[in-house]
Amino acid sequence: MPAAKKPAPPPARPHYRLVETKAGRRLVATDERKSRLGAYARLMRLDRPIGILLLLWPTLWALWLAADGLPPLRTLAIFVAGVVLTRSAGCVINDYADRWLDPNVERTRARPLASGEVDSTDALILFAVLMLCALGLVLLTNALTVYLALGAAVLAISYPYMKRHVWYPQVVLGAAFSMSIPMAYTAIRGEIDAVTVLLFCANLLWTTAYDTLYAMVDRDDDIKAGARSTAILLGDLDLIGVGILNASALLTLWLVGHRAELQWPFLAGLGMAALLMAWQLWHARDRERDECFSAFLNNNWVGMAVFVGIAASYQLAQ
Secondary structure, eight states: OOOOOOOOOOOOOOEEEEEEETTEEEEEEEOHHHHHHHHHHHHTTTTOTHHHHHHHHHHHHHHHHHHTSSOOHHHHHHHHHHHHHHHHHHHHHHHHHTTTTGGGSTTTTTSHHHHTSSOHHHHHHHHHHHHHHHHHHHTTSOHHHHHHHHHHHHHHHHHHHHTTTOSOHHHHHHHHHHTHHHHHHHHHTSSOOHHHHHHHHHHHHHHHHHHHHHHHHTHHHHHHHTOOOHHHHHGGGHHHHHHHHHHHHHHHHHHHHHHHTOOHHHHHHHHHHHHHHHHHHHHTTTOOHHHHHHHHHTHHHHHHHHHHHHHHHHHHHO
8 A cells, every 4th residue: 555645734823023114014924933033133233233333433433542553353353243242232121121112102113022023031031142242252351341341231221211210311321332432441551541531421422412313203202102312301402402412522532632642534534524413413404203313324424434534543643
C-alpha cells in the first residue's frame, strides 16, 4: 500500500501591525517573527536615526576637542557604539513611561507599546539588555567615566517622567544628551576643564531649543492629555524662546572655540549653523505640525556643521 500522505501543516496565524497612514490607522498582516523583530527595532527607533545623530554630533565634538584632533580609534568606537545603545535604550524607556500618553497623541499612537505590538515586560527586558551592553562598553574606559555614565543613566530614565511634573522636561533631556561630553573628556584626558563645561552648556541650550520645536508638533495633543513641555510653557513666545536658546548656544560655542584656540573653519561652521537655525525659525513660523517637525530634523545638519568646523580646524593646524 502506498504510504499515507502527511497532513498539511496548518496555515501560520496572521500577525497584524497597526500602521498610521494619511487615511487613518489600519491593521496590516505581517509575518509574526519578522513583525516582532521589526517592532523591537521601531521601539528602539532604529528606523528613525535622527535621535542617534543628534546625540552623536556633540559626542564627536567633545572627542575631537579632548584629543586635539582625531581621538584614539578604540575610544571613538566605544563612544559611537555607546551612543547607539544608550539612545535606543532611551527610546524604549521613553515609550514605556509614555504608554499612558502615546495612544492619545496623533504622531505616537502607532508606536509598538502604544499599539500593543510589544508588551511592557518585554520593553523593560529590552531596556535592561541595552543598558547592560552600554555598561560593558563604558567599563572599558576609566572609573570617572563610569561614574558619569551612571549619572547619565539616571537623567535618561528621569526625562520621560518629567513630562508629568515639570514644564521644562526639554532641559532634562538637554542635560541627558550632554553627558557624553564630560564622559569623552574624562575618557581621553582623565579630567574636566573649562572647555568641557562650556561645551556641555552649549549643547544643553541647543538640545532644549530643538526639543522645543519637537514638542510644538505634539502641543495640542499634549495639552489634552495633561503632559507638559517648554512648547506649552512658552505659548506664543515659543519661536522667540527657541531663537534665544539657539543664539545662546552659538555664543557659548564661540567661547569654546576661543578657549580651544580653534581656527577659521570653526567660525565658518558656526556661521553655517546660525543660517540653519534661522531657516528653522522661518520654516516653523506658522507652527504647522509638519513644518515644526522638519525644522526639528534640520538640526542634524547643525550638529554636522559644527563638527566639520572643529575637525577641519584641527586638520588645518597640523
